[in-house]
Amino acid sequence: MSKIEYLKKYNSKVELIAFDSLTEEEIKLLPEYWIDALKNQDVSSRIGTVLSQWEKFPYQFQSTISYLQNNLVGVELMRENGQIALLYSIKNIKGSEVYYIGYNSNTKSVPAYFERLPQSFREIYDQLHNGWVYYASKANGLLRIEDTIILGDEDWGILEEIDLRGLPFKLEDCIGLFDNGMGDYASLDLSAENKKSGFIWWHTKAPKLNIEIWPVIDEWTKIGMER
Structure with missing residues (x-):
């Protein structure tokens, strides 16, 4: 089963999209590190750019960062339910690929309690991802702020x-x-x-x-x- 076939098992309208297919207005909504990563066609350079953003948050994600450094094999742009997101391809301990979705921190709709969250959470939601979860279940990760x-x-x-x-x-x-x-x-x-x-x-x-x-x-x- 191809990657896109697997993804469509959970959402028939999901798409993997190219960065150069985005409009100027769509690009303006992306975090800067997404732009820096996605405009680079070299996979290892793209992964390195994304990981460099994660590495700014060792207090929150020490073990996660270490695992991604050794097992992240791809980062792609995707569109799901009208939202543009990052799809992470990661090797699990069996050597199979698992997929995680990172949501755009610039397009979140924050609930009233967002400002009451500790700074360590707000900086993840503002600077890394508006939630980062296992694609198939939309769980096993920090939830989108709208889904908390x-x-x-x-x-x-x-x-x-x-x-x-x-x-x-x-x-x-x-x-x-x-x-x-x-x-x-x-x-x-x-x-x-x-x-x-x-x-x-x-x-x-x-x-x-x-x-x-x-x-x-x-x-x-x-x-x-x-x-």
């Missing part, structure tokens, strides 16, 4: 088994930022004083509290690429 969820807005069966009064936060103040593809979220309490600390909201058991949020997101992202 307020935990208090969702229905959770687990609420019948845990004592909400014993939790150190209100679900209405909590944001799910990373979906592991099984209904569990790496989450933040936006009212918390410690902006490095978060929790894992499990859908089948009580949450795991007081974790440093970025190492969890980083490790979950790496694990997703490896599979």
Whole structure:
């Protein structure tokens, strides 16, 4: 099965597009590092340009960056649902290619709570990608800001088994930022004083509290690429 055939299994209207097919108006909306990468036809140079942007964020993505440095084999421009994005081709531990989609940070629609996110998250959404997820599931990565969820807005069966009064936060103040593809979220309490600390909201058991949020997101992202 070709790459485009695989992609179309999940969205029949997805396209791989050439940089020189874009209009001037479309190019103006792209991040500068996308332009620098995509106008270069040499694959290794294109990958190097993209990785150089990731490498600006070692606090957030130390393990992810290391894995990409060794296993990223392609970066292409794609159009999905009218949105222009980057498609990453990555070798997993079996040697097969897996595909991740990085969304355009310049065209995001930010929710009201965006400014309440810690700076470490806002700089990723503003300077790297507006979410970077496994293509097939649209999970296993930092979600598009439009796809993040307020935990208090969702229905959770687990609420019948845990004592909400014993939790150190209100679900209405909590944001799910990373979906592991099984209904569990790496989450933040936006009212918390410690902006490095978060929790894992499990859908089948009580949450795991007081974790440093970025190492969890980083490790979950790496694990997703490896599979």
